[in-house]
Amino acid sequence: MNKKWIINANIVMENKIITNGFLEMSEGKITVIDQMANCPSFALRENVIDCQQKGYIIPGMIDIHIHGAVGHDFMDANHICYSKIAKYLASEGVTAFLATTMTGPMSEIESAVEALAYYYKNQPTAVPEMLGIHLEGPFISQAKKGAQSEAFILKPNVQQFNDLYDKSHHSIRLVTFAPEEDTDFELLHELTNKGVIASIGHSDADYDTAQHAIKAGITHVTHLFNGMSGLHHRDPGVVGAVLLAEDVYVEIIPDNVHFHKDLLPMVYKMTGLNRLLIITDGIRAKGMPDGLYQLGGNEVEVMNNQCIQRKTGSLAGSVLNMNTARKNIGEWLTLSLVEQIRIVSLNQAEHLGMDNRKGSIALGKDADIVWLNEEGEVEKTFCLGNFAFEKD
Structure with a gap:
């Protein structure tokens, strides 16, 4: 043995x-x-x-929002690239992850989910485990696209999602989309019926629409504050709706770039410990020197831990190390190591329904x-x- x-x-x-x-x-x-x-x-x-x-x-940390690392991206549709990303993640203390896609030509998304489905079923055991796919886009808002490619944004469509779901061999575990673009919440209902986590993100929904979407089945918010309608005193927006909800898991990127660290105590007071999820939103530049990199067909300049899309000036993911993220939030919120582990591992496992073996x-x-x-x-x-x- x-x-x-x-x-x-x-x-x-x-x-x-x-x-x-x-x-x-x-x-x-x-x-x-x-x-x-x-x-x-x-x-x-x-x-x-x-x-x-x-x-x-x-316990090993779990990154449920990661696009790539060491020069590779999950949209590359290449098994060797996937193995190299996974191997690198182990250096950050990550032992499991959701491979995250992004908005692009539907043919490229299809190729990526097919390649990821193959890797998922044939992955090696001596590297961090891919737990499934996080589909970020293409069913998002143009107004809150961030670094996603506007030319390939689509209205939420049940048939198109089901085609991707079948091509993924049902390994899509989480979908980020804009519910205000979803007619009669048709896609939202399809996700909940399939047991896929429905996440509000890259969304320009007003407060009332976001609240209705949460009641209809949204249980997750993608990178809080970024790519969504903000907190305004006359319209609390997506931010207000998810913070006031009692059963929505909240992703945060604790790099002091995506939002000011002094907002964390407010978030923590409203969500408590059990709804916080630390992510990196890492891109192919993670683990690489500063310079120019490609993300979703666009050029991104990486300098001093900031990733900026050159065309629009928008933030474009991060190069945050998961262990650094753990240490940051531990310091900024004065959390014990037991508390830190909950928000980098156990919460993720519970949300994915995998806490019987992970977290x-x-x-x-x-x-x-x-x-x-x-x-x-x-x-x-x-x-x-x-x-x-x-x-x-």
Whole structure:
């Protein structure tokens, strides 16, 4: 049996931290969690990782909004590119993700979802796991398109979505769209009937329309504040509607670029801990030097952690590292490590209906494990018990 042990570790559980503990990983699962006093002795130590009580063992993080990294994009429709993106994500402490598409020619979106469907069913186990597809566009508002390509924006269409859904082999898990463009909420109803998460994003809906959409089945908002009608004292807009709702999960990009960090306490007070989702919205420039990159057929200039579409001046995704995002929100909201893990991992797993095997360290769950060193940096990452990343 392919067993590995992590010993002399501070293990971050869902509601507590076990100090000086150990865990066993076998056949891709967590099979033992206990105190070091009960740890077996090892004749061979080749599969033993000794943390020496330095740093913390946390569950792998889950990025549900990621377009690409290290020069590659999920719209490239190339399995080798997908493997390279996944391998890189392990260096950030990410062990699972939703591959995110964007607005473009329908033929390109079809090619991407077909290639992603193949990768989804044949993906390697020693890299972060693709949990499905996040379809961002093309059913969005032209007024709030952001870096999405205006020429290929479409009105929400049930038949076109179903064609993509079938081509994805039903692996589309989340759809970002503009419900105000959706006649009689036809697409929204189709998404909820299929069990696909319906997200309001790139939307110019007014407050009342957003409220009606939430009542009809919206349970998610894509990158809060960005690509949506803002909070105004005479029209609270999409921002007001989702913050006041009780059951909408809220994506945030904590890079202090997409919104001012001092807004976070307001968001936190309104959503609480259990509805916050940290994302990166990373593009192919993530993990690369500053310079010019392509996103959705447009040129993006990356400089000083900002990604700007040269044609429009719009923000165009990010190069945010997921572990940096965790540290940022921990500092800005004074969150404990247990609280940080909820919003980078457990909330995502619960929202996707996968918390039976992802999102926290517990017996029987997937051995998606990250060792953070004393500086809070990723020292090692395991995906399904396999070495996926080691610092230096």
